[in-house]
Amino acid sequence: MLNSEHSAFTIQHSPFSIQHSPLHMHTLHVCQTGTFHDVGDLSTISDYLARPESLVWLDLESPDEVEVALLRDEFGFHPLAIEDAVRDHERPKVDAYDGYYLLIFYAARYNERDQIVLQSVNLFVGGNYLVSIRRGPISEIEETMARWHAPNAPIGENTTRLLHALLDTIVDNYFTLMDRVVDRVEELEDTIFGKFREDSIQDIFRLKKDLLLLRRAVSPERDVLNVLLRQEMALFKGPEIAYIQDVYDHLVRVTDSIDTYRDLLSSALDSYLSLQSNQLNQLVKALTLASIILMSCALVSGIYGMNFMYMPELSWPLGYPLALGIMLTIAAGLGLFFKSRRWW
Secondary structure, three states: OEOOOOOOOOOOOOOOEOOOOOOOEEEEEEEEOOEEEEEOOHHHHHHHHOOOOEEEEEEEEOOOHHHHHHHHHOOOOOHHHHHHHHOOOOOOEEEEEOOEEEEEEEEEEEOOOOOEEEEEEEEEEOOOEEEEEEOOOOHHHHHHHHHHHOOOOOOOOOHHHHHHHHHHHHHHHHHHHHHHHHHHHHHHHHHHHOOOOOOHHHHHHHHHHHHHHHHHHHHHHHHHHHHHHOOOOOOOOHHHHHHHHHHHHHHHHHHHHHHHHHHHHHHHHHHHHHHHHHHHHHHHHHHHHHHHHHHHHHHHHHHHOOOOOOOOOOOOOOHHHHHHHHHHHHHHHHHHHHHHOOOO
16 A cells, blocks of 8 residues: 555555556575575475474465465465455554564555655564565565575574564665755755745655655554564564664654654744745835835925925925935935944
């Protein structure tokens, strides 16, 4: 539920959306005593699962009905868990079932319109297996698979470390997004205080919306990891729980960064509105002072414009230059007065 055109969470209809792909792809990787196998026959999954020394990772992209049936037949997942895993979701969550967890996490990235979008990563985590379900390509999964297959990788046949590697890669990418947010905030500050631009307010609200979107994913993910840290099931125990704690600590840092930059954007918005109001006040003051000068000159011209027959200076040859001189003197005097009071 993360990047579709029907999502409010990606900025369209629903709070979270996924990019739907017409392709149905799957990969099955098995690690046994340090040796990796790419298995093509998915019907043999149950055989590998029966061997405690094996670590199985099944990755499904846009699963079809056959692959969904595989989750029920080979893994024995609960129908409600399967339904949650293959459909879109509103927020990250974790559900505990008999011997396994269902985790809903979100990967984040910038799209071509320079907006943050989210893609859900739905995970079944058991004693010796990991099943990932997604809509469309997610670079974090490919990167984690490459790390798992690397020679002398510390992950090995340990489910907790494999899950940590995947979640840690997803969360580390949040920091990359936050670095980009920092650059955008600094650009906005330069735009506001350096050369005031009228369209800056649009950039501020767009960035605030991106941060709100990201926080709506990150904050519930902390609750997800809290459930794992409470060790309600024996999947994560002993020193292995420190790996989950590591991801939790990173999420706390990301959340703090999001809150910090949201506050900075709120301050930038207040500054923008203050500068805009100050510019308006300066304009009104300048127009008011100019009006005072013009009204004073208009007073003189109005007096000498009266058509009385016996008006003084009416037939005086220097009357016109005198009126102009009086008006110029008044205008200059008022201008100097306003300048001395720093009103102009």
